[in-house]
Amino acid sequence: MISIQQQLSERAIELLALPEDTPCFILDVGCGSGLSGEALTDQGHVWIGVDISSSMLDVALEREVEGDVILGDMGEGMAFRPGTFDGVISISALQWLCNADKTYHNPPKRLYKFFSTLYSSMRRGARAVMQLYPENSDQLELITRQSMKAGFTGGLVVDFPNSTKAKKMFLCLFTGGAPQQLPCGLGTPGANPQQTQAAFTSKRERMQRIRGKPPKKSREWILEKKERRRRQGK
Amino acid sequence: MKLLTHNMLTSSIIKGVKKGFPLGIAATDIKVSEVDFNPDFIKKMIPKLEWSAICEAAESIGHLDGLPKELAPDYETDEDFLKKAHHVIMEVEIKEGDLICPETGRKFPIKNGIPNMLLKEDEV
Numbered sequence: 410m411i412s413i414q415q416q417l418s419e420r421a422i423e424l425l426a427l428p429e430d431t432p433c434f435i436l437d438v439g440c441g442s443g444l445s446g447e448a449l450t451d452q453g454h455v456w457i458g459v460d461i462s463s464s465m466l467d468v469a470l471e472r473e474v475e476g477d478v479i480l481g482d483m484g485e486g487m488a489f490r491p492g493t494f495d496g497v498i499s500i501s502a503l504q505w506l507c508n509a510d511k512t513y514h515n516p517p518k519r520l521y522k523f524f525s526t527l528y529s530s531m532r533r534g535a536r537a538v539m540q541l542y543p544e545n546s547d548q549l550e551l552i553t554r555q556s557m558k559a560g561f562t563g564g565l566v567v568d569f570p571n572s573t574k575a576k577k578m579f580l581c582l583f584t585g586g587a588p589q590q591l592p593c594g595l596g597t598p599g600a601n602p603q604q605t606q607a608a609f610t611s612k613r614e615r616m617q618r619i620r621g622k623p624p625k626k627s628r629e630w631i632l633e634k635k636e637r638r639r640r641q642g643k
Numbered sequence: 644m645k646l647l648t649h650n651m652l653t654s655s656i657i658k659g660v661k662k663g664f665p666l667g668i669a670a671t672d673i674k675v676s677e678v679d680f681n682p683d684f685i686k687k688m689i690p691k692l693e694w695s696a697i698c699e700a701a702e703s704i705g706h707l708d709g710l711p712k713e714l715a716p717d718y719e720t721d722e723d724f725l726k727k728a729h730h731v732i733m734e735v736e737i738k739e740g741d742l743i744c745p746e747t748g749r750k751f752p753i754k755n756g757i758p759n760m761l762l763k764e765d766e767v
Binding site: 453459463466467470477482485486487488499526536572 | 647655684728758759760764767
């Protein structure tokens with residue numbers, strides 16, 4: 410379990426594409442016991458974590474994480490000054506915003522509140538990378554729509570889309586600044602930058618292979634027939 | 644909670660609060676721990692900080708520790724200043740106490756170094 414969390418954190422940090430060798434100030438939304446924060450510390454960044462579970466934050470304190478942790482509900486908004494963070498990561502937390510745990514909770518409103526306050530707390534040109542486990546495509550669409558409404562650009566990066574087990578989704582969001590290219594998911598054809606279009610294949614050749622026989626009167630057909638007759642002793 | 648975090652935190656998530664910054668501090672327990680000095684990070688963060696709020700907060704908990712209230716124009720090369728800044732924003736931690744919203748007076752309790760920013764139903 411721990412190793413998967415670490416892998417996800419490392420991949421999320423990679424997708425953040427932070428400038429090399431510069432310590433950055435990062436927000437970790439849904440930091441839990443601080444595993445993703447430790448990955449950030451390892452890379453020399455300073456972070457603040459927010460989580461709604463006080464028991465998880467106590468575990469983080471026990472583990473003596475370097476970053477500060479705050480007890481907060483992301484659906485109530487991110488209470489930070491504008492332009493604070495150089496990047497935002499979130500591991501397996503975003504899907505919780507789709508639940509209405511209290512009667513006055515309204516998931517679309519909470520998502521919008523979260524994204525809009527997050528947007529303003531980020532430096533222009535910064536990225537937010539959020540790994541999530543959506544329950545279904547409706548949830549995913551709701552989350553993406555609300556993030557775009559809040560002003561983010563970007564989209565979904567899917568690692569290993571053809572594997573049920575290894576498939577991982579990262580919502581990669583950009584705040585203004587220079588236009589940025591969405592990174593490619595691992596294990597997808599797009600991961601090879603040269604191959605952006607399907608390769609041209611001769612249709613005729615493909616049909617031939619399906620039938621297994623060369624077209625009549627073609628050179629291959631004649632050669633094959635000669636060979637067959639020879640084998641029969643004719 | 645470090646003073647660095649305090650300098651970034653606002654109470655603007657409360658309904659009706661515009662700026663919510665800087666939050667007042669009523670500290671009952673303060674701890675000073677040692678953190679590795681990273682001059683590059685401090686240099687990078689200083690332009691982002693509200694320097695007056697840092698000094699105000701540090702003074703209110705009695706840990707200004709010789710930090711100048713005005714930023715010198717050549718602070719980037721002043722190693723002694725960077726170390727002092729590092730001490731105040733990274734090493735001084737509020738363990739127990741309250742954060743106070745400057746506009747509504749709402750208190751956010753800090754327990755074991757963790758500020759509780761959870762809101763009540765009517766504050767959202």
